[in-house]
Amino acid sequence: MSDYIQENTKEIPVKYQPDVAVAGGGIAGIAAALAAARNGADVLLIEKQCMVGGLATSGLIAGYLPLCDGYGHQVSYGIAEELLRLSIRYGAQSEVPLAWLEKKEETEKQKKRYEVQFNPQYMALLTEQQLIKEHVHILYDSQICGVTCKDDRIAELLVENKSGRLAVRAKTYVDATGDADLYWYAKHPTRLFSKGNILAGWYYFYDGVQVKLRPLGFAEVFEEEKKNTVKPLVNRRFYGVDGQEISELLLLSHEAVLKDIMEMKKEKPAMEPVSIAGMPQLRMTRCIQGEYELKETDNDVDFPDSVGMIADWRKRGMVYEIPYRSLYSKKLGNVISAGRCICTDDGMWDISRVIPPCAVTGEAAGTAAAMTTDFGELSYERLAKRLRRQGQKLKISEIE
Ligand SMILES: Cc1cc2nc3c(=O)[nH]c(=O)nc-3n(C[C@H](O)[C@H](O)[C@H](O)COP(=O)(O)OP(=O)(O)OC[C@H]3O[C@@H](n4cnc5c(N)ncnc54)[C@H](O)[C@@H]3O)c2cc1C
Incomplete structure (x- = not known):
């Protein structure tokens, strides 16, 4: 449809002026908000859910x-490990795999990877408590619907919630929306x-x-890579950045869930x-185009600006350093990305999108956001020092 209306110009109140505004409160946003707060910033976390x-x-x-x-x-430490332990404080799995808990020999640790099953409800409640304890201001039920830009920087975020439209003016912004919304709104x-x-x-x-x-x-x-025949629920793929398509995805997903429940009920x-x-x-939906596109073939590469390490959840022995340059673009000076929308190629995306990498990039982004107002200008040495002090290991050569 090519019908348009003109929105009336209206005055929008600047309701919040934090040091750091974190857009999106997923794992990456939680890690970024905690890291920024721990580094002395006044942090506002904006979440639409x-x-x-x-x-x-x-x-x-x-x-x-x-x-x-x-x-x-x-390979991953810091907030990634802290959140893993928090996620199972009261269940679903009672403890981390024993060999890791008891710091056993590597032969023992090889038998079970350092991963856990958690209860999402506890995770939501416990991480919220942690954020509150560390004085992160959480703004729920609030959707970022635009930005204003000035001199290659984001000046304000435009947010819609029950109060109507409001603006958030921060010194730095972390795009942890999973969909690179801030970059997209900033064109x-x-x-x-x-x-x-x-x-x-x-x-x-x-x-x-x-x-x-x-x-x-x-x-x-993916179809061409299929070795076993896991039948897809529908013969369609979704890109996740179009309102109509997302509604169709949700309707199809709900329909498949209901059908599955009815089938299961016949037996049980x-x-x-x-x-x-x-x-x-x-x-995987939309990611930023940053200063460096991290590739699936970059395993074992020694990056001069690594902000942490991640493993490939699918293949043993594949380790990646994450370059700071994959988190930001010099063309949008006061914005940094974290989580499943950092700059990667398609192959790497499937590795970097999962929970531990999102926490690692979140911690790096939040720490940097508290230290600078221009991500391209921040001294890597200072950032690396802070991250190390927070318990993160940065280099493959440091793996024990
Ligand atoms: C089916 C499926 C299975 C998976 N299985 C696993 C698994 O077993 N283990 C694993 O580790 N990972 C798994 N993953 C991946 C992993 O869960 C996610 O990729 C990861 O949690 C993403 O974290 P994030 O913080 O980057 O993004 P998200 O979790 O997407 O968080 C983004 C947040 O930003 C908010 N937001 C977005 N846009 C706006 C806006 N405009 N305004 C305000 N708020 C906004 C969203 O509401 C959301 O809370 C799976 C993913 C899927 C889809």
């Missing part, structure tokens, strides 16, 4: 993928995931004895659904 955690909580993703390389060596180049996403419908159910996760649409296996009449996802279960 009514809980923090994003896909990991509202999206019902309950597997905290590995902090280790699969050969018994931990900075972004990139879509070329293959699109399969339909997912993960939900929790009670089987008459216990509550279980049903990962419907489980594997992200006592079975009842407990919770369905409160947000679209999209893995």
